Amino acid sequence: SGNWLLVWSVILLAHTAHSCPDKCLCYTASKTADCKNRGFTEIPARLPPEIQILQLQNNRIWRINQNAFTATPLLKILDLSNNSLSSVAPGAFQKLRYLQVLNLTRNLIHYIENKTFSFLPHLKELDLSSNSIIRLPETFGNSTGNITLLSVKHNKLQKMERILLESLPNLKVVLFKDNPWQCNCNIFGMKLWLESFLYRGGISDGIICSAPGVRKGKELLKVPYELFGACPLRTAQGQPASSHQHGAEQRSSPRHGHHGEPADGGRCEPKGKAKARPASLRHAIATVAITGVVCGVVCLMMLAAAVYGCAHAAIAAKCHKERLGPARQHGTAEEKEPFESSLA
16 A cells, blocks of 8 residues: 555656646647636746746736746747846856747836847747837847747847847848937938848838937938948047957948948948048049150150151251352352253
8 A cells, every 4th residue: 555655656646747737727739738817926836847838918917037947948939028026147048959939018027137048049930019118138148049039129229230130130120219319410320120021021000209209200211321421430539449340340241242232332332432532632643743754755755756857847948058069159150051052
């Protein structure tokens, strides 16, 4: 009987470990745990390890512990929308290597730290809309290059790092609307990236400027390049001396050219013109100088030829005159003799 008691204890423990949490509904066929609208303040414990879909929307979850998802490594879809998260600790999701969709909409998130979503190599959709995000990092994390959809709409973003956008090479859809975008020099990199993204067939709802006043309500793509003409210099002075950022900007420049975007040359036009003018001026001055020298040499040669020609003509005329004088006298006497003899 002692052996049977041990067996039943093991079975009971196994069943408890794999059972659905209280207040949740678990579906074996769809591998789904439905824990929405249950008043949870943390990620529930004792979730079935085989689940692939976890619905936690419409709760009061305000934090995510570091090991919250250790027991559910096979998750593909995680819905945490409409909760009370004010921040997300970096590495909170790092055990979810198969995660494809992460929904964090309608929370209270103010900022996203660097590498918050590291080690999610299969992540394709990241929805951060309807939060209070004022700042996004330079990178979402290692192995996040497969994201195809990113939504940051309905937040408090004034700018977004171009290096972050370029770290997501597989983006197909990006949503920006309803943010107080500041259309000044800090957003110029986004303008360049967005044009390249749309040219490659990407889909976006565009960026509407909130400031400065003269650009309020205008689409960023319609703001002329001339208004950003002085930006590269100001940005270089204003940015912290970070070799990483500088290197990233250098890497980003040829990238747009690689995609063959016709507007690329126009993008760099303000910077390009400033560099080209001194070179053109130097070439012009050199051309004028060379032309002047050549013309001077030709004129001197022509003058020398003219002087030589005149002198030669004068000498020849003098010689001819001197020869002609005695010849005429001698010739008349000789000519008369036959004439007279013939008459005789």
